[in-house]
Amino acid sequence: xxxxxxxxxxxxxxxxxxxxxxxxxxxxxxxxxxxxxxxxxxxxxxxxxxxxxxxxxxxxxxxxxxxxxxxxxxx
Amino acid sequence: xxxxxxxxxxxxxxxxxxxxxxxxxxxxxxxxxxxxxxxxxxxxxxxxxxxxxxxxxxxxxxxxxxxxxxxxxxxxxxxxxxxxxxxxxxxxxxxxxxxxxxxxxxxxxxxxxxxxxxxxxxxxxxxxxxxxxxxxxxxxxxxxxxxxxxxxxxxxxxxxxxxxxxxxxxxxxxxxxxxxxxxxxxxxxxxxxxxxxxxxxxxxxxxxxxxxxxxxxxxxxxxxxxxxxxxxxxxxxxxxxxxxxxxxxxxxxxxxxxxxxxxxxxxxxxxxxxxxxxxxxxxxxxxxxxxxxxxxxxxxxxxxxxxxxxxxxxxxxxxxxxxxxxxxxxxxxxxxxxxxxxxxxxxxxxxxxxxxxxxxxxxxxxxxxxxxxxxxxxxxxxxxxxxxxxxxxxxxxxxxxxxxxxxxxxx
Numbered sequence: 001x002x003x004x005x006x007x008x009x010x011x012x013x014x015x016x017x018x019x020x021x022x023x024x025x026x027x028x029x030x031x032x033x034x035x036x037x038x039x040x041x042x043x044x045x046x047x048x049x050x051x052x053x054x055x056x057x058x059x060x061x062x063x064x065x066x067x068x069x070x071x072x073x074x075x
Numbered sequence: 076x077x078x079x080x081x082x083x084x085x086x087x088x089x090x091x092x093x094x095x096x097x098x099x100x101x102x103x104x105x106x107x108x109x110x111x112x113x114x115x116x117x118x119x120x121x122x123x124x125x126x127x128x129x130x131x132x133x134x135x136x137x138x139x140x141x142x143x144x145x146x147x148x149x150x151x152x153x154x155x156x157x158x159x160x161x162x163x164x165x166x167x168x169x170x171x172x173x174x175x176x177x178x179x180x181x182x183x184x185x186x187x188x189x190x191x192x193x194x195x196x197x198x199x200x201x202x203x204x205x206x207x208x209x210x211x212x213x214x215x216x217x218x219x220x221x222x223x224x225x226x227x228x229x230x231x232x233x234x235x236x237x238x239x240x241x242x243x244x245x246x247x248x249x250x251x252x253x254x255x256x257x258x259x260x261x262x263x264x265x266x267x268x269x270x271x272x273x274x275x276x277x278x279x280x281x282x283x284x285x286x287x288x289x290x291x292x293x294x295x296x297x298x299x300x301x302x303x304x305x306x307x308x309x310x311x312x313x314x315x316x317x318x319x320x321x322x323x324x325x326x327x328x329x330x331x332x333x334x335x336x337x338x339x340x341x342x343x344x345x346x347x348x349x350x351x352x353x354x355x356x357x358x359x360x361x362x363x364x365x366x367x368x369x370x371x372x373x374x375x376x377x378x379x380x381x382x383x384x385x386x387x388x389x390x391x392x393x394x395x396x397x398x399x400x401x402x403x404x405x406x407x408x409x410x411x412x413x414x415x416x417x418x419x420x421x422x423x424x425x426x427x428x429x430x431x432x433x434x435x436x437x438x439x440x441x442x443x444x445x446x447x448x449x450x451x452x453x454x455x456x457x458x459x460x461x462x463x464x465x466x467x468x469x470x471x472x473x474x475x476x477x478x479x480x481x482x483x484x485x486x
Contacts (some may be wrong), residue, residue, distance in 0.1 A: 025212025048269035061346035063277035
């Protein structure tokens with residue numbers, strides 16, 4: 001439970017920092033052409049989910065297989 | 076009795092994968108793009124064939140809501156090494172349907188979803204909620220997700236040659252329950268105009284019936300004979316997994332990416348996963364169309380669970396006993412290639428882009444402490460002419476081919 005509580009605190013701190021921050025983005029929106037290229041988009045979820053399922057059904061490990069947002073804001 | 080190798084933890088994973096898939100697109104601050112995908116897949120290896128279709132549709136409703144729906148069918152035909160030594164081949168089918176919604180509000184995306192999975196001896200209902208937030212000039216995205224799954228486990232038997240749930244399973248209850256919860260935090264960070272990094276940490280806790288209703292362990296009787304008894308697992312499991320990923324845009328319009336994941340759990344399993352990929356588009360003046368090729372290599376290794384053994388010294392050797400090769404010590408390499416052809420159809424102006432994708436992966440698994448018991452126990456009741464002594468059989472190796480053909484439409 002301490003781990004879970006720690007995750008909540010970390011998340012709250014990050015959200016709080018975002019609210020009062022004035023950090024200038026060092027990669028401007030007009031500099032994100034390469035990051036927005038379709039070859040950087042990753043594999044289709046329908047395909048990757050199936051492959052993740054194949055791996056995880058044959059492995060002892062599980063979790064942390066991705067799913068975070070790209071954060072590019074390029075669309 | 077048509078016992079089958081019932082990989083019950085797998086069902087939990089399947090559901091988690093589906094949830095991850097539905098939420099994969101959820102980059103904070105921007106709604107996912109509208110698209111439809113239809114996939115046919117086939118896994119063939121180790122005596123097991125799994126194939127079926129999957130359909131995923133995602134559509135925006137207004138400027139702030141996106142809805143995704145997925146329908147998936149697994150058709151399994153199994154004569155795996157576990158099944159060969161203790162039962163008869165079986166066939167089964169699992170259907171899964173899921174629905175999720177993303178709500179965009181400013182720089183934040185809120186997601187909720189529900190998955191229902193139905194199989195003759197396993198039923199799972201899972202919900203999830205997630206929030207993602209863009210910050211620092213949209214260079215950083217932080218996400219938090221929670222999943223809760225409630226599952227019911229049954230045991231299939233054949234009575235009068237008809238497959239049905241065993242009414243005497245789990246001390247006469249006829250079913251057993253398992254609940255799974257997952258908490259995850261992930262962070263994605265743009266480092267330069269060509270490099271993006273991300274990390275994720277996920278805790279999963281399970282409680283309830285965690286072992287297979289079918290699988291057995293084997294044990295020594297004297298020095299050269301062996302017997303079998305049902306597996307016994309703990310009724311709780313907590314795992315920690317942390318991963319880091321990087322993707323880099325190369326100067327000649329190609330991309331390279333890498334991933335590492337560390338895994339540990341309360342059963343003593345310790346896992347390392349590493350993956351390297353390369354994406355390369357081909358100029359249409361050379362190949363007559365818009366082609367994208369991708370190559371990928373993945374390496375996985377793990378140390379066995381504390382209560383795993385290929386063969387135990389005697390019957391009832393310890394409180395918990397497992398002979399699931401997924402809990403053994405082994406290393407695995409998977410190499411794959413994907414070819415994607417992109418096109419537009421003038422007649423359908425609403426179709427922004429179409430894709431045809433063909434993907435092939437080859438998997439090789441070498442077990443360090445899981446022996447091929449067919450050399451001593453035989454196959455489907457047929458004992459070898461010259462059986463090996465228990466514990467001296469060759470180590471088991473698994474090779475598998477995985478095929479995927481899918482169409483994607485962006486609109």
